[in-house]
Amino acid sequence: MRRIRPGKAPAIPGWPEYLSERAAAVRDPRLARFFTAGCPAPDTPIGEAPLVALDMETTGLDERRHAIVSIGLVPFTLARIALHERRYWVVRPPRPLSEASVAFHHITHSDIAQAPDLEEILEGLVAGLAGRLAVVHFRHIERPFLDAGVKARLGEGLLFPVIDTMSLEARRHRQSLLARFRRWLGRPPASIRLYDSRARYGLPVYSGHHALIDALATAELLQAQIATHFDPATPVGELWS
Amino acid sequence: MDVELLEIRQHMGRFPPFDHLSDELLDEVAGKVEVAYFKAGSDILVLDQEVHELYYIRSGAVEVYRRGGELYNRLGEGDIFGHFSLLRHRRTRFPAKALEDTLLYFIPEAVFHQLCEADEHFADFVEVARPRLETAVEQQKKQNDMMITRVRKLVTRYPVMVEATTTVQEAARLITDYQASAVLVLDAPGDNPRYTFRDSEGRAWQVRGILTDSDFRNRVVAEGRPADTPVGEVIGGRLVAIQSDESVHEAMLCMLRNNIHHLPVMHRRSPVGIVHLSDIIRYETHSSLYLVSNIFHQSSSEGLARLTPDVHEAFVRMIEDGADSQMVGSALSTIGRSVSRRLLELAEQELGPPPVPYCLMALGSMARNEQSIVTDQDNALVLSDDFDPARHDDYFLTLAQRLSDGLAACGYAYCKGDIMATNPQWRQPLAVWKRYFRDWILDPTPERLLHSSIFFDLDSVYGDNMLVEQLQDLVASEAARHPRFLAAMARNALNRTPPLGFFRTFVMEKDGKHNNIINLKRRGTAPMVDLIRVHALACGSRAQNSFDRLDDIDRTQLLAPGVGDRLRYALEFLSMARIRHQVIDIKHERPPDNNIEPENVSDTERHNLKDAFQVLSNAQKFLKFRYPMPSRSH
Numbered sequence: 001m002r003r004i005r006p007g008k009a010p011a012i013p014g015w016p017e018y019l020s021e022r023a024a025a026v027r028d029p030r031l032a033r034f035f036t037a038g039c040p041a042p043d044t045p046i047g048e049a050p051l052v053a054l055d056m057e058t059t060g061l062d063e064r065r066h067a068i069v070s071i072g073l074v075p076f077t078l079a080r081i082a083l084h085e086r087r088y089w090v091v092r093p094p095r096p097l098s099e100a101s102v103a104f105h106h107i108t109h110s111d112i113a114q115a116p117d118l119e120e121i122l123e124g125l126v127a128g129l130a131g132r133l134a135v136v137h138f139r140h141i142e143r144p145f146l147d148a149g150v151k152a153r154l155g156e157g158l159l160f161p162v163i164d165t166m167s168l169e170a171r172r173h174r175q176s177l178l179a180r181f182r183r184w185l186g187r188p189p190a191s192i193r194l195y196d197s198r199a200r201y202g203l204p205v206y207s208g209h210h211a212l213i214d215a216l217a218t219a220e221l222l223q224a225q226i227a228t229h230f231d232p233a234t235p236v237g238e239l240w241s
Numbered sequence: 242m243d244v245e246l247l248e249i250r251q252h253m254g255r256f257p258p259f260d261h262l263s264d265e266l267l268d269e270v271a272g273k274v275e276v277a278y279f280k281a282g283s284d285i286l287v288l289d290q291e292v293h294e295l296y297y298i299r300s301g302a303v304e305v306y307r308r309g310g311e312l313y314n315r316l317g318e319g320d321i322f323g324h325f326s327l328l329r330h331r332r333t334r335f336p337a338k339a340l341e342d343t344l345l346y347f348i349p350e351a352v353f354h355q356l357c358e359a360d361e362h363f364a365d366f367v368e369v370a371r372p373r374l375e376t377a378v379e380q381q382k383k384q385n386d387m388m389i390t391r392v393r394k395l396v397t398r399y400p401v402m403v404e405a406t407t408t409v410q411e412a413a414r415l416i417t418d419y420q421a422s423a424v425l426v427l428d429a430p431g432d433n434p435r436y437t438f439r440d441s442e443g444r445a446w447q448v449r450g451i452l453t454d455s456d457f458r459n460r461v462v463a464e465g466r467p468a469d470t471p472v473g474e475v476i477g478g479r480l481v482a483i484q485s486d487e488s489v490h491e492a493m494l495c496m497l498r499n500n501i502h503h504l505p506v507m508h509r510r511s512p513v514g515i516v517h518l519s520d521i522i523r524y525e526t527h528s529s530l531y532l533v534s535n536i537f538h539q540s541s542s543e544g545l546a547r548l549t550p551d552v553h554e555a556f557v558r559m560i561e562d563g564a565d566s567q568m569v570g571s572a573l574s575t576i577g578r579s580v581s582r583r584l585l586e587l588a589e590q591e592l593g594p595p596p597v598p599y600c601l602m603a604l605g606s607m608a609r610n611e612q613s614i615v616t617d618q619d620n621a622l623v624l625s626d627d628f629d630p631a632r633h634d635d636y637f638l639t640l641a642q643r644l645s646d647g648l649a650a651c652g653y654a655y656c657k658g659d660i661m662a663t664n665p666q667w668r669q670p671l672a673v674w675k676r677y678f679r680d681w682i683l684d685p686t687p688e689r690l691l692h693s694s695i696f697f698d699l700d701s702v703y704g705d706n707m708l709v710e711q712l713q714d715l716v717a718s719e720a721a722r723h724p725r726f727l728a729a730m731a732r733n734a735l736n737r738t739p740p741l742g743f744f745r746t747f748v749m750e751k752d753g754k755h756n757n758i759i760n761l762k763r764r765g766t767a768p769m770v771d772l773i774r775v776h777a778l779a780c781g782s783r784a785q786n787s788f789d790r791l792d793d794i795d796r797t798q799l800l801a802p803g804v805g806d807r808l809r810y811a812l813e814f815l816s817m818a819r820i821r822h823q824v825i826d827i828k829h830e831r832p833p834d835n836n837i838e839p840e841n842v843s844d845t846e847r848h849n850l851k852d853a854f855q856v857l858s859n860a861q862k863f864l865k866f867r868y869p870m871p872s873r874s875h
Binding site for chain 1: 248249252272273274275276277278279280283299300301341342343344347
């Protein structure tokens with residue numbers, strides 16, 4: 001029996017189905033393991049879901065022209081962030097690094113020169129993601145870059161559901177009635193960037209632009225958002241996209 | 242080191258006990274933490290929950306409660322909790338709640354125990370081996386031993402040095418240019434490897450001798466030598482020098498033995514300076530010993546008053562030399578007693594000898610030998626029973642006024658409670674004093690004793706000591722036999738209570754309220770002294786000093802084993818904290834007071850103060866229980 005929740009957005013259907021279809025069709029054994037592990041069912045309470053915060057640094061914003069330079073993973077649950085299980089990789093982008101992006105990241109040309117290609121770390125990366133629900137801040141970077149990068153190397157992509165802490169923040173600060181009223185009054189919208197969002201929950205300032213620190217920062221932000229606006233019983237299907 | 246963990250290790254490295262960890266250990270901890278966020282108002286630890294981690298507050302604030310719901314502590318950024326349960330392997334007895342939105346780091350049990358094993362300071366902090374306060378006090382003492390003043394402390398600059406071939410005229414010009422009074426004379430290395438060294442350019446030299454101001458008179462001018470005489474021909478025979486780590490005292494003896502006024506100071510084989518006899522005299526001038534002898538050389542109360550800045554100097558010096566609170570307390574009391582004595586001697590010289598014998602009685606801190614730099618005068622006159630008010634009181638009133646005004650001029654404020662010999666009530670023959678004490682002891686109420694507890698710290702200062710000793714005997718023999726008296730004294734000893742601790746830049750009270758300032762005398766040392774006095778009276782001790790009283794109390798079964806030591810450490814720590822903050826005041830040219838501002842309290846000091854307040858608070862609870870008010874019918 002399905003419970004009807006009036007006034008709440010229905011869970012976006014299709015992610016579990018998509019993952020099982022891919023599991024059946026995929027050729028690469030690493031991706032096969034990932035898709036077979038699947039994701040938590042949409043009605044799993046967020047408080048019980050195994051999660052993994054994912055953050056990347058890239059050479060730019062367009063996945064067709066730019067590439068990944070580093071990836072950070074931090075497994076966690078609503079109760080605990082398991083920092084000791086963190087994973088972090090620097091990867092060598094196929095295109096040379098621009099000076100501007102060197103300044104922006106902590107990563108230098110010499111770091112990159114010795115770094116492995118994305119494909120060499122794929123095994124470890126999908127092992128860290130498999131069976132867990134990914135949490136990112138601004139899904140329009142992590143997901144398309146990873147999908148495009150994997151597709152370029154293996155001929156098949158890597159797509160999965162994510163909880164986007166930025167869009168959870170936008171629900172509060174961009175789309176709510178109060179936010180629309182503020183906009184109508186001509187007030188500037190609240191910033192929903194990672195570190196501005198964290199400040200609203202009393203979370204400390206970290207020096208950003210390191211994929212692992214930002215992944216940790218994202219995990220902490222989700223814990224704070226759920227503790228403040230949601231409930232550990234909230235089904236993940238209402239949160240992912 | 243993983244750069245991504247810098248955020249965590251840098252934060253932890255700023256707070257005790259992690260601030261003393263090696264980088265290696267700190268990395269290890271940072272790599273193993275777990276993290277979680279707690280919304281304001283949510284439970285972090287509930288009663289009887291198993292504890293397998295140390296809790297570290299990264300941001301926000303946490304309140305810890307006692308089992309009964311009473312506030313136990315309020316913690317902020319960088320504080321830890323949960324270690325009590327971790328150490329004792331038991332479920333939590335102190336539930337914790339987030340007071341604000343809080344981010345916590347969890348340090349796994351295994352890492353915690355590893356830190357206790359690997360780092361003594363960490364273990365001391367979380368009280369594995371022994372109480373933190375004991376450690377803090379002993380560390381202060383350890384610094385003492387190291388800080389016997391070394392002669393290098395008197396060296397203010399590098400010596401002026403010339404080669405042996407330099408002319409005496411050139412040497413004299415250099416001495417004038419550098420406003421020095423001597424030069425060291427160097428030569429190529431030769432017969433004496435003890436004074437052979439290399440300069441900053443790597444050239445080897447030997448210190449051959451010293452040429453002083455008086456040598457120019459005695460060996461150059463008086464002997465009619467020309468201005469172009471090389472200094473090497475003028476200098477005397479054997480060079481007398483001292484190593485820089487010798488004591489100032491040794492330097493002084495060395496000068497006296499060799500009848501010299503200039504002493505080259507060497508670090509191993511290299512000269513580092515020249516000390517002159519006047520440097521040593523100037524240094525000694527600020528010592529309390531010199532000060533006391535100087536007090537007795539003053540011929541007027543104005544002269545005594547002019548010594549007040551020297552008292553402050555001596556006080557600051559003592560602390561810098563690493564004195565503990567007992568050394569400071571007894572030195573300042575000795576100074577106070579000496580000033581009182583000298584004032585009475587001067588008054589007697591003018592007024593003539595006293596018509597009947599008398600004794601000046603010190604009360605309160607001076608009697609306990611615990612005087613501080615911020616103190617008022619508490620004194621009384623005990624007169625012989627031959628005293629006849631009509632014939633003799635004019636003399637003693639004048640004497641008391643001279644004393645009181647003289648003390649006030651020397652910075653000892655008039656007593657606000659009028660406990661001074663100028664008050665006729667406190668200028669009485671021995672028989673009347675005995676009656677006062679019997680009344681207090683035999684017919685006590687907390688109200689009657691409210692302003693009288695100070696009389697139970699009493700000591701003679703000047704005159705016929707026997708008069709005061711008889712009163713001390715009376716108190717020691719009577720007080721212990723009167724439970725109602727002890728109960729009334731105990732009740733009054735609970736009037737002033739310590740705060741709970743500190744939270745951020747505030748003093749936190751037991752009801753959770755915040756204050757910006759704490760009077761460390763009123764909230765710390767005074768209630769501690771009060772409760773020690775009650776126990777001392779109960780065991781018939783004749784001691785006046787709180788530490789001596791604790792020794793007497795320890796010889797009885799009055800306190801549980803170990804409690805005496807805890808009180809001793811707590812009193813020492815509170816006293817030293819008060820003294821240290823007075824030194825800060827003096828150095829900033831502010832009038833010293835008993836207040837400390839939480840923003841001037843270091844992290845370590847606030848943890849130790851919190852412990853000391855806790856010891857005091859527990860001791861007050863025991864006092865209430867130990868000396869109950871007997872019902873009237875008994």
